[in-house]
Amino acid sequence: MAIKITPHQLSGGIAVPPSKSMAHRAIICASLAQGRSVITNIEYSKDIEATIGAMKSLGTMIFEHEDYLEIDGTTTFMKNQCEINCFESGSTLRFMVPIALVCENNLHFTGEGRLGKRPMQVYYDIFDQQGISYLYRENVLDLYVRGRMHGGEFHLPGDVSSQFISGLLFALPLMDEDSRIVMTSPVQSKGYIDLTLQMLDMFGIQIENHDYQEFMIKGGQRYQPCDYRVEADFSQAAFYLVAGALNNQVCLQDLNNESYQGDKVVVDLLCQMGCQYTETTSGMCMQSNGLKAISIDGSQCPDIIPVMALACALSSGTSYIHHIGRLRIKECDRLKATVEVINQLGGQAIEMEDAMEITGVEKLQGGQVSSYHDHRMAMMEAIASTVCLEPVIIDDEQCVEKSYPRFWEDFQQLGGVFDECKLGE
Numbered sequence: 001m002a003i004k005i006t007p008h009q010l011s012g013g014i015a016v017p018p019s020k021s022m023a024h025r026a027i028i029c030a031s032l033a034q035g036r037s038v039i040t041n042i043e044y045s046k047d048i049e050a051t052i053g054a055m056k057s058l059g060t061m062i063f064e065h066e067d068y069l070e071i072d073g074t075t076t077f078m079k080n081q082c083e084i085n086c087f088e089s090g091s092t093l094r095f096m097v098p099i100a101l102v103c104e105n106n107l108h109f110t111g112e113g114r115l116g117k118r119p120m121q122v123y124y125d126i127f128d129q130q131g132i133s134y135l136y137r138e139n140v141l142d143l144y145v146r147g148r149m150h151g152g153e154f155h156l157p158g159d160v161s162s163q164f165i166s167g168l169l170f171a172l173p174l175m176d177e178d179s180r181i182v183m184t185s186p187v188q189s190k191g192y193i194d195l196t197l198q199m200l201d202m203f204g205i206q207i208e209n210h211d212y213q214e215f216m217i218k219g220g221q222r223y224q225p226c227d228y229r230v231e232a233d234f235s236q237a238a239f240y241l242v243a244g245a246l247n248n249q250v251c252l253q254d255l256n257n258e259s260y261q262g263d264k265v266v267v268d269l270l271c272q273m274g275c276q277y278t279e280t281t282s283g284m285c286m287q288s289n290g291l292k293a294i295s296i297d298g299s300q301c302p303d304i305i306p307v308m309a310l311a312c313a314l315s316s317g318t319s320y321i322h323h324i325g326r327l328r329i330k331e332c333d334r335l336k337a338t339v340e341v342i343n344q345l346g347g348q349a350i351e352m353e354d355a356m357e358i359t360g361v362e363k364l365q366g367g368q369v370s371s372y373h374d375h376r377m378a379m380m381e382a383i384a385s386t387v388c389l390e391p392v393i394i395d396d397e398q399c400v401e402k403s404y405p406r407f408w409e410d411f412q413q414l415g416g417v418f419d420e421c422k423l424g425e
């Protein structure tokens with residue numbers, strides 16, 4: 001299917017969905033803790049369903065209620081031989097691999113879409129060093145792993161995905177041996193390591209972080225159950241904050257301004273571009289009287305780059321977003337896709353290997369674009385429609401289910417107008 005969005009200004013209040021990153025982590029930690037934990041403010045996106053399913057496959061009892069989970073983490077490591085379907089969730093895959101290998105196990109990881117094309121070599125190198133058997137197919141997630149991971153010394157690059165580091169940080173405290181992770185290149189997406197360490201701390205696990213260059217992990221630790229309410233998601237809020245920056249009137253409820261989420265930087269970036277971030281009785285609002293160009297280092301906040309690029313496309317002057325080569329290994333090649341969409345809608349963007357240059361225009365034209373089967377591209381395109389002169393047609397709009405299943409309902413509630421259509425119409 002596809003949708004045709006008629007340009008309209010958005011206005012109203014929105015309850016920001018719960019953080020996907022925090023929900024993954026809370027479900028994992030609760031599953032590894034002996035006893036009952038209750039995780040509230042849960043939304044069942046495809047990625048979160050993947051992590052719930054993965055933990056259930058390993059033997060955890062998870063009781064799913066409308067918007068909360070009761071988790072009994074007692075039996076996690078009783079199951080040997082299981083299949084873990086990660087759907088398209090990179091986080092689920094990279095977090096579950098070491099966790100599932102804390103005990104001798106025989107695993108089959110499957111997934112969908114582009115997940116089988118996203119990097120896994122960091123783990124294959126560890127498997128080679130530790131004598132863990134594995135078999136995989138190129139470009140399709142169909143990975144068999146047999147063996148057990150041991151603690152010890154791990155040397156990893158920091159510039160592929162922080163999810164490998166998080167995965168090891170979840171698993172290594174449960175191993176008999178003490179461990180040390182040494183980064184062989186500077187860590188990118190640091191904010192996600194902070195979220196992992198914050199959640200581990202809440203569940204009773206201690207890790208020493210030596211300035212993201214080295215992590216010291218004592219073995220033989222035990223997760224303690226904990227009740228936790230998932231905080232609102234700054235990566236999703238970013239779409240509405242940019243909408244505000246583009247003269248829509250959207251107020252966001254439930255944002256924690258003390259959050260450790262790295263994507264909270266969206267607020268600072270928009271303020272640097274000339275916006276005001278204000279608290280009203282209806283929530284936090286981003287407002288502007290015109291945006292000015294900016295230079296952004298995207299290495300620590302990859303997920304907000306497509307929508308920040310949209311803000312740049314409507315600002316005065318030329319913006320430069322650099323250190324974003326890793327956008328190419330997400331749900332689609334987001335660097336190429338973002339540049340293509342801005343240009344197809346009537347903006348001016350240039351793709352470089354590790355960067356993009358965007359020269360602002362006053363209005364976008366509109367037209368037909370692809371979602372690239374990538375939730376963050378589809379949501380950015382929906383926000384772009386609010387500053388287009390003509391309708392925006394997006395294919396496969398349902399891909400938002402990966403992280404934000406009620407996105408289109410929320411968009412409509414804010415005054416967004418769209419109809420289903422068949423491509424070619």
Ligand SMILES: O=C(O)C1=C[C@@H](OP(=O)(O)O)[C@@H](O)[C@H](O)C1
Binds near residue numbers: 163
């Ligand atoms: O740990 C996490 O929750 C995430 C880490 C980031 O990945 P990288 O570390 O690969 O940048 C981010 O892009 C992803 O959406 C979520």
Ligand SMILES: C=C(OP(=O)(O)O)C(=O)O
Binds near residue numbers: 090303331403
């Ligand atoms: C890249 C993302 O998620 P993941 O890596 O977990 O698939 C995302 O949500 O934008």
